[in-house]
Amino acid sequence: MKFWEYLLKIDRRIVFLLVGLSVLIPLIFPFRIKTNVMPYTQKLFDVIEEIDPEAQGILISADYDPQTMPELHPMFIALLRHAFARKIPVLVMTSYIQGPGLAKQGLDQVTKEFNSQAMTNADSLIYGRDYVFLGFPPLWLAAVLRMGSDISQAFPADYYKNRTASLEMMKKIKNYNDIGIIVSIAGSAIPQSWVVYANTRFGVKVGSGATAVTAPDFYPFLQTGQMSGMIAGLKGASEYEYLVHTKYNLTGPTPATKGMSSQSIAHLTILILVVIGNIGYFATRRTRES
Amino acid sequence: MQRTIPLMIVLIIGIAMLIQFFIPHKISKEIYMNFLDWLGIIASFALVLGLGSLINHHIDKIQRKREHWQYSWVTLISILIVAIIGLFGGMEGKGPLPVQPQIMIGNKLIVIKYSIQTIYDNIITPLGGTMFALLAFFMSSAAYRAFRARTFEATLLLIAAFIVMVGVVPIGYYISPKLPHLAQWIMDVPNTASKRGILFGVGLGVAATSLKIMLGIERNWLGGGK
Numbered sequence: 337m338k339f340w341e342y343l344l345k346i347d348r349r350i351v352f353l354l355v356g357l358s359v360l361i362p363l364i365f366p367f368r369i370k371t372n373v374m375p376y377t378q379k380l381f382d383v384i385e386e387i388d389p390e391a392q393g394i395l396i397s398a399d400y401d402p403q404t405m406p407e408l409h410p411m412f413i414a415l416l417r418h419a420f421a422r423k424i425p426v427l428v429m430t431s432y433i434q435g436p437g438l439a440k441q442g443l444d445q446v447t448k449e450f451n452s453q454a455m456t457n458a459d460s461l462i463y464g465r466d467y468v469f470l471g472f473p474p475l476w477l478a479a480v481l482r483m484g485s486d487i488s489q490a491f492p493a494d495y496y497k498n499r500t501a502s503l504e505m506m507k508k509i510k511n512y513n514d515i516g517i518i519v520s521i522a523g524s525a526i527p528q529s530w531v532v533y534a535n536t537r538f539g540v541k542v543g544s545g546a547t548a549v550t551a552p553d554f555y556p557f558l559q560t561g562q563m564s565g566m567i568a569g570l571k572g573a574s575e576y577e578y579l580v581h582t583k584y585n586l587t588g589p590t591p592a593t594k595g596m597s598s599q600s601i602a603h604l605t606i607l608i609l610v611v612i613g614n615i616g617y618f619a620t621r622r623t624r625e626s
Numbered sequence: 627m628q629r630t631i632p633l634m635i636v637l638i639i640g641i642a643m644l645i646q647f648f649i650p651h652k653i654s655k656e657i658y659m660n661f662l663d664w665l666g667i668i669a670s671f672a673l674v675l676g677l678g679s680l681i682n683h684h685i686d687k688i689q690r691k692r693e694h695w696q697y698s699w700v701t702l703i704s705i706l707i708v709a710i711i712g713l714f715g716g717m718e719g720k721g722p723l724p725v726q727p728q729i730m731i732g733n734k735l736i737v738i739k740y741s742i743q744t745i746y747d748n749i750i751t752p753l754g755g756t757m758f759a760l761l762a763f764f765m766s767s768a769a770y771r772a773f774r775a776r777t778f779e780a781t782l783l784l785i786a787a788f789i790v791m792v793g794v795v796p797i798g799y800y801i802s803p804k805l806p807h808l809a810q811w812i813m814d815v816p817n818t819a820s821k822r823g824i825l826f827g828v829g830l831g832v833a834a835t836s837l838k839i840m841l842g843i844e845r846n847w848l849g850g851g852k
Binding site: 346348351352355356359369370371372374375401402403404405406434436437438440441474475477478481482485548551552553555556559568569571574596599600601602603604605606607609610612613614617618 | 655659662665666669670673717743746747750751752753754755757758759762763765766767769770771773774775776784788791792794795796797799800806810813814817818821822825
């Protein structure tokens with residue numbers, strides 16, 4: 337009987353150790369695992385594929401902070417690669433005070449990747465011509481509403497203190513009419529606010545990148561079409577990496593894909609622990625009842 | 627008077643904003659844009675007030691030696707250091723005082739950029755990541771202890787959690803190619819139905835509360851107890 341009781345009360349330090357090892361070992365010795373693309377990831381990818389780079393740009397809002405960075409930053413990188421590979425003008429902003437640092441890191445990394453392979457000036461990614469980093473607006477909601485009529489008014493200066501209206505790209509992209517899709521990458525309900533204030537009011541398409549925990553909140557919006565697609569969790573990020581890298585033959589690092597072996601084993605470990613707990617529970621139930 | 631004027635402002639502005647939403651006229655849009663400017667100005671005051679209030683709270687805590695008062699020093703010193711670096715170093719070390727201390731470690735010369743980005747990359751990012759990573763351990767321990775098939779409802783929850791947890795990771799496909807689709811169905815149908823119900827409730831609640839504030843029935847936002 338003691339064995340069954342032990343199954344019910346495994347020391348939490350052992351649980352922590354098992355989970356730690358199930359994350360760490362596959363990270364050190366990763367194994368290849370087939371990527372099965374889910375419909376909402378594919379949908380977002382397809383919407384971005386349909387954007388005409390001559391007519392419209394894409395706005396990526398990095399609405400996350402370092403806490404959710406491991407899950408969300410790979411999405412940001414994959415989206416940037418997708419947009420740059422298609423030569424779509426990219427606008428980046430953030431609604432989190434801690435967001436600009438991460439957005440800048442991501443932009444620097446991806447532009448470096450593309451520029452290292454560029455052969456001509458036209459192939460290169462040039463700030464102000466191909467992408468603009470708007471930074472963080474102190475009053476996010478007012479900025480979102482104002483961008484509907486004039487982006488340069490909502491952000492008179494960009495992150496680097498340039499006059500936004502003077503940038504070459506901004507002469508083409510004035511307001512939401514010139515944006516093919518807004519993708520909000522967040523670990524909170526921010527994408528929902530983008531739907532309410534940008535999609536409902538101005539009709540611009542909105543997509544989201546969400547942590548696995550917050551993703552279920554957005555399903556009602558995906559079903560109604562108010563949200564045009566979603567990358568959900570690290571798995572979603574790995575799917576997007578797969579789609580972009582396969583289609584455009586890109587070679588940059590794919591942290592989400594690498595994390596999949598760890599995540600798979602960690603999930604299985606937790607499930608095995610839950611099964612063990614339940615076996616112990618049923619084996620000792622009669623004793624407890626008597 | 628102290629209460630009547632703010633209540634009147636809220637009532638008039640609230641109704642004006644409500645009406646302008648349905649009138650896509652140039653004047654209406656102009657008024658709306660002006661209100662957005664005001665919003666920015668008010669928010670700037672709120673920022674100063676918030677910072678003042680935070681500093682006062684921690685100074686008071688230290689003076690009265692309340693529980694965990696030592697941590698208040700950490701907050702105050704952090705505010706001071708970040709403010710100095712922000713004001714004189716700027717976001718990327720291009721401020722009016724671009725000092726760049728240099729340290730030799732072995733043969734390597736390390737230049738410390740006097741900027742907010744340095745603090746961000748070296749302190750905020752690792753600390754934030756560590757805090758969130760700890761969640762994985764606590765969640766797994768909690769799942770092991772709490773996920774017991776005690777009742778019919780708990781069993782249903784357990785089965786759904788099982789399918790979703792395995793279905794959303796790539797290994798689920800190897801267990802059964804149908805598992806990811808089953809997980810997707812759970813997210814698409816039962817999950818969305820419940821979420822939609824909650825959203826309707828929240829939406830109606832927000833509308834009711836907004837109306838109560840505009841009509842002066844709900845006055846908690848005015849502060850000052852009764």
